[in-house]
Amino acid sequence: MPAMENQLYDVIIVGRGPVGLFLACELLLQDVSVLVVERRLAMGLGDLPETRACIVHARTQEILAARGLLPTFNKVSSKTNWWHYGILETRLQFGALDDETLENHVMFTPQSQTEEILLRRALELGVVVQLGAKVKSLDQSADEVTLRGSLIKDTNGDSIEEDFTVRGKYVVGCDGWRSSVRELAKFNWEQRDATHVMWSAEATPGVDMGPFNITKNDAGILIMCKMDVPSGRSRIACWTPSRNDLDATEPFTLEEFNQALTEITGRDNRLGNPKGLARFTNMSGYVTEYRKGRVFLGGDAAHRHLPAGGQGMNLGIQEVNNLAWKLGAVIRGEAPDTLLDTYGSERLSIAQGVVTNTTAQSLLFFAHTRPETAIRESLNKILEVPEANRKLALEISGLSHAYPAPLEMIRPEGWDALPKELSGKRAPDVKVRTTDGDEKYLHDFLKGGKWVQFVFSDRHSTGNVGVPAFVGRTEVVSVAEILGNWGGMYKGPHSQILIRPDGHFGFGKL
Structure with a gap:
């Protein structure tokens, strides 16, 4: 070196x-x-x-789209419009977030593919590794x-x-x-120290376990995802009460792993072609x-x-x-x-x-006594309420994450902090019709990692319209119309709005 x-x-x-x-x-x-x-x-x-x-949630998909990477990920991924919370039988309905995002689903991408795509992009940009x-x-x-x-x-x-x-x-x-x-x-x-030990591995089932298998019963829990990888393996994790006190660092065999799955599923899944047999815990x-x-x-x-x-x-x-x-x-x-x-x-x-929500899910994962299973039963009913289901789906997906205070130390001259209902919130990936007649999404303007400055042509401006807020680091967009149903956050008195390079609302100009 x-x-x-x-x-x-x-x-x-x-x-x-x-x-x-x-x-x-x-x-x-x-x-x-x-x-x-x-x-x-x-x-x-x-x-x-x-x-x-292997799991890529909606907010991360939006970030990948904002850098032009999502189409490449889509080619090597599978998707579902639901996922679980604490392996509850009532699933989180990510498909119901279609009023919030284009990416109203969970995407499954093997880490090998994720690293390959990102490494290729980094090398193209000139990284030294x-x-x-x-x-x-x-x-x-x-x-x-x-x-x-x-x-x-x-x-x-x-x-x-x-x-x-x-x-x-x-x-x-x-x-x-x-x-x-x-x-x-x-x-x-x-x-916080661990209380439970789970087992995981990549292996090829000898029987059909479906594309996803999420099971919780008295014998334990099973989470399995099948992905299109060259090895043909599936990602499998399990837990059984009888094996909870084992040392997390102790090795185990494929035969032992298969026996644990047999106890949970009631059949021999005939696992083969193993890799990465390991234990992990709920230490946080x-x-x-x-x-x-x-x-x-x-x-x-x-x-x-x-x-x-x-x-x-x-x-x-x-x-x-x-x-x-x-x-x-x-x-x-x-x-x-x-x-x-x-x-x-x-x-x-x-x-x-x-860390808090995964700790809460830990209780649901390992619920085994009657008081613990009663909590599961109650939460299953709560998640049947659409508003409760949506709230957790937004949290797990990352779509609800917002930042508490405007970045006053870099506020450009002539610009103002946005009102509380906008400041620091994630900017919805709206479709925009520009004054040139082009139709593009917000993510198309974010690809260079710059600020995006929306200039609304139909609103009066007291300042110089279209002067970049950050010289050399701003993509100025003359907006004729916000299309679709997600434009509510862009309506209001501001003639211009600045969106941060990470896709959150920054500043406004009246």
Whole structure:
């Protein structure tokens, strides 16, 4: 790594999973230099299961659409308009959110495909990726962060280890729940110990288990998703009361796993072709801040929880979607350092909310005694109420997430904070007819990672119409009409509205 050691990168990302790769893509749209360092020795998943982190929720799909990536994901994914909450028999109806989003469904994409798509995009944009790099120390100064560690190279079948040093103006740890960056930078961590142990694996059933199999009975629970992957494997997780006190680190065999499924389903599912047999728990935790000087965390490095509803990867992608444009603005000298503090103030409470709702689902997952099953029965009835079902669907999908305060430190001159009912809310992905007669969606204007400035041609403006709010970083759109049924949030007295690069409402001009 000699050449890299002589360079000061704008941002160093530790971790090359979906969150780290998406962050790299986002930062490169901000015209900053990026180095990604990764412990794995190869670009692929290696021995890791290809279907892990396979659920992509609606808000993440909107973010992918806003960067032009969703059509590629659609080609390798399957979808359903429902999903579960705590394995309750009354499902969450994501299809009922068609008045809220184009992406009113849950998408299933194998992590192997997610990483391949994002890596291809990052390489096209010019990212530098260093494999086989294990970070061992981290030192901050007033102007930069220095990472040191060991670099493993494979030379003619022999592994050679050598020291490396790299420098960046900022470092972002996207290196999972065992994060070395979190430990080295001494982030505070609040943890709740595990109470239950689940089993998971990729395997090929020898009988038809359907595309989705979600079962909860006295014998235990089963969650199975079948995806179109080269291996033909399905993603399977289970829990049985009789196996709950086993050590989560203890290995187990495919035969033991199949026996557990037999107890739950009442038949031999004849599993074969296994990979990634592992146990996991409902241990939960999160950092109490997302920033330590010039070091930030994203994804599982900042939080851990039961993977109930498949929210973890989505949470991480949504986090770095928030962080990247802010880092870009500060690095380019266009925003004060205080903008970076808003990453934590906007995202920490959302992460805590995900930990809370997965903890609540944990009780529903493992309900076994009569009082616990009574809670399940009551919640099943509550979710039959459309308003309650919708509220949880919006939360799990990420569509209801909003930011509490306007970013006053970067408010452009002549612009105002939007009213409470708009400020910081997610901007609906409306179809727009421009004054040139074109019809496009909001996501089409967000593809460059810039602010989007809607100028409404039918409203009086007291300022200069169409002058970019942020010179060089604003896509100005002359709007003739908002089409469809989602335009309510765009109606009102403002002649212009600014939408942040992450797709949330920013500022307005009367």
